[in-house]
Amino acid sequence: MDPYFYDWLHLLIRLLHVVTAIAWIGASFYFVWLDNSLETPPQWKKDKGIKGDLWSIHGGGFYEIAKYQLGPEKMPARLHWFKWEAYSTWITGMFLLILIYYVGASSYMIDPAKADLNQWQAIGLGLATLLVGFLAYEGLCRTPLIDKPVLLGLVLLGLLTFLAWLLSQYIGNRAAYIHIGALIGTCMAANVFTTIMPSQRALVRAVEQGQSPDPKYGLNAKRRSTHNNYATLPVLFIMLSNHSPMTYSHEYGWAILGALMLIGAWARHFFNLRHQGIVKPSILVSALIAFLLLIVLARPQPLPTFDASEQPVSDQQAFSIVMERCATCHSRQPSDDIFRVSPGGVYLETASDIQRQIDRIEARTLLTHDMPFMNKTQMTLEERALLGQWIQQQRQR
Numbered sequence: 587m588d589p590y591f592y593d594w595l596h597l598l599i600r601l602l603h604v605v606t607a608i609a610w611i612g613a614s615f616y617f618v619w620l621d622n623s624l625e626t627p628p629q630w631k632k633d634k635g636i637k638g639d640l641w642s643i644h645g646g647g648f649y650e651i652a653k654y655q656l657g658p659e660k661m662p663a664r665l666h667w668f669k670w671e672a673y674s675t676w677i678t679g680m681f682l683l684i685l686i687y688y689v690g691a692s693s694y695m696i697d698p699a700k701a702d703l704n705q706w707q708a709i710g711l712g713l714a715t716l717l718v719g720f721l722a723y724e725g726l727c728r729t730p731l732i733d734k735p736v737l738l739g740l741v742l743l744g745l746l747t748f749l750a751w752l753l754s755q756y757i758g759n760r761a762a763y764i765h766i767g768a769l770i771g772t773c774m775a776a777n778v779f780t781t782i783m784p785s786q787r788a789l790v791r792a793v794e795q796g797q798s799p800d801p802k803y804g805l806n807a808k809r810r811s812t813h814n815n816y817a818t819l820p821v822l823f824i825m826l827s828n829h830s831p832m833t834y835s836h837e838y839g840w841a842i843l844g845a846l847m848l849i850g851a852w853a854r855h856f857f858n859l860r861h862q863g864i865v866k867p868s869i870l871v872s873a874l875i876a877f878l879l880l881i882v883l884a885r886p887q888p889l890p891t892f893d894a895s896e897q898p899v900s901d902q903q904a905f906s907i908v909m910e911r912c913a914t915c916h917s918r919q920p921s922d923d924i925f926r927v928s929p930g931g932v933y934l935e936t937a938s939d940i941q942r943q944i945d946r947i948e949a950r951t952l953l954t955h956d957m958p959f960m961n962k963t964q965m966t967l968e969e970r971a972l973l974g975q976w977i978q979q980q981r982q983r
């Protein structure tokens with residue numbers, strides 16, 4: 587595909603994905619808040635079958651919200667459902683996954699240093715991850731574990747972390763992370779499709795026929811939407827993780843992912859309890875401490891630098907490393923086959939470019955090894971160490 591149109595298509599789908607995801611998660615946050623903030627209504631409302639009452643003001647108007655115990659006596663002419671937010675988030679997400687990671691598998695997924703996969707093998711591995719992962723989740727939800735939510739959560743967390751490790755043995759770390767996010771997102775959208783929607787349809791049918799609905803439907807829907815609720819923060823982190831190479835490109839990136847998913851779900855727990863009037867600051871504080879601890883523990887060891895008595899690294903040496911290993915992508919006219927415009931708008935082809943970007947070069951090539959991207963230009967450890975030593979010399983000047 588013409589790389590110019592490819593990039594615009596990419597932008598369009600990414601925007602759609604972000605917008606639909608905001609609508610989905612926003613609606614989900616709003617309804618969780620709503621449900622937990624309902625108050626006991628006055629008698630005249632109770633007589634109409636209303637069990638929860640709430641007043642709010644927004645955008646210059648008052649809103650009166652009523653939640654029925656079962657349903658209204660007569661079905662309203664128009665009932666709003668919330669499902670397309672979820673479906674369109676999933677559909678645009680899959681499009682984006684295909685467009686970036688599958689069409690561009692050679693750049694974004696395949697890492698010959700890990701496994702010499704061809705494009706179809708990489709795509710097969712990605713899709714199999716989503717399918718097998720989803721079936722495993724559905725399977726687990728049909729075991730007695732479903733009644734032990736904490737245990738189920740821990741089992742799922744363990745499996746996802748294991749999967750992240752397994753994937754990172756075969757494909758690039760970014761791709762491994764994104765597939766874990768896509769898997770969680772798939773299960774969340776599927777929860778809406780396979781459980782939450784059918785149970786709401788059953789509820790509507792029962793109300794229309796004047797019967798009381800089978801409570802099993804409501805219970806199942808509630809469980810699955812609780813799963814979705816706890817998954818929101820972890821999945822948001824994963825979708826944004828591309829901007830945080832110190833996570834995915836870490837030697838133990840899979841363990842960092844596991845830890846962050848746990849911290850995210852734990853932090854969400856605080857808000858879920860708070861909405862119910864239970865305030866437990868210890869949850870938020872311990873989540874924060876765990877987060878800080880992770881930052882400290884995950885700091886990478888500096889590369890072994892050469893003995894100070896040895897020759898200093900000359901500017902010429904440093905520049906030629908950067909020219910050879912970085913400028914194929916990061917120049918005004920990149921020669922790379924995929925990146926036709928310098929990624930991130932970062933140029934690394936003149937001495938002044940390099941001087942200006944010293945901090946970012948250190949962050950992306952030394953603190954993490956995620957540049958050169960997927961080590962496409964095969965930078966060696968020795969070159970990294972030399973560049974590190976040169977950067978230190980610059981700072982000491």
Ligand code: HEC
Pocket residue numbers: 828829908911912913914915916922925929930932934943946947949950951957958959962963965
């Ligand atoms: C194969 C192409 C490719 C090569 C070679 C490459 N990069 Fe990048 N670089 C990318 C892509 C893609 C991005 C944007 C994605 C991102 O920001 O993570 C990027 C982004 C960056 C950024 C901007 C993000 C930030 O953290 O400020 C910096 C800095 C960077 N690269 C440094 C380097 C350095 C230093 C080298 C050489 C050692 C290098 N790159 C080699 C593809 C490449």
